Amino acid sequence: MEFTDTWGGTYPAIVRLWEAAWAEFVPLLRFDVEIRKIVCTTTAIQSINARIRKAVRARGHCPTDQAALKCVYLAVMSLDPTGTGRRRWTMRWKAALQAFDITFDGRLTATRR
Known part of the structure; x- marks a missing residue:
């Protein structure tokens, strides 16, 4: 070798x-090259995971799956409360988001309809 x-x-x-x-x-x-780039970009992912862990730890326990999802959703949405960063974020990640959507058969866009 x-x-x-x-x-x-x-x-x-x-x-x-x-x-x-x-x-x-x-x-x-x-996976496509775009997806592999995202998987290897661990700093941003670790930052999001840290925020989610902090929110869940502060909340205590979640009695239902729906409550846990709400806690995670609110933690992620608090990363950009005004929504102005979302435009820039989607432009940088547009190719990766499209690759994820194709690879995982529309599961990303199914929730946005």
């Missing part, structure tokens, strides 16, 4: 890790 030949002598632990994780990595390659 070319990767092993190039980096095996210098970084043997990395090569072992790469080979062990190959089965989990290959399914990612089936």
Whole structure:
């Protein structure tokens, strides 16, 4: 394998890790390039997850699934309360949103109708 030949002598632990994780990595390659860019952009995703965790922790427990969804929805909507950032966000993520919509058979746009 070319990767092993190039980096095996210098970084043997990395090569072992790469080979062990190959089965989990290959399914990612089936997605479009736009989706892979989003998946690899972890800083924004981690920021949103932190906001959601903070909101859920402050709320305590949620008695129903609907209450949990409302808590998550309000946490995400509070990221941009005026809605002005949404326009810029969708322009930057437009290709990725379209790829998600095609890949996941319209599940993104089904809720907006």
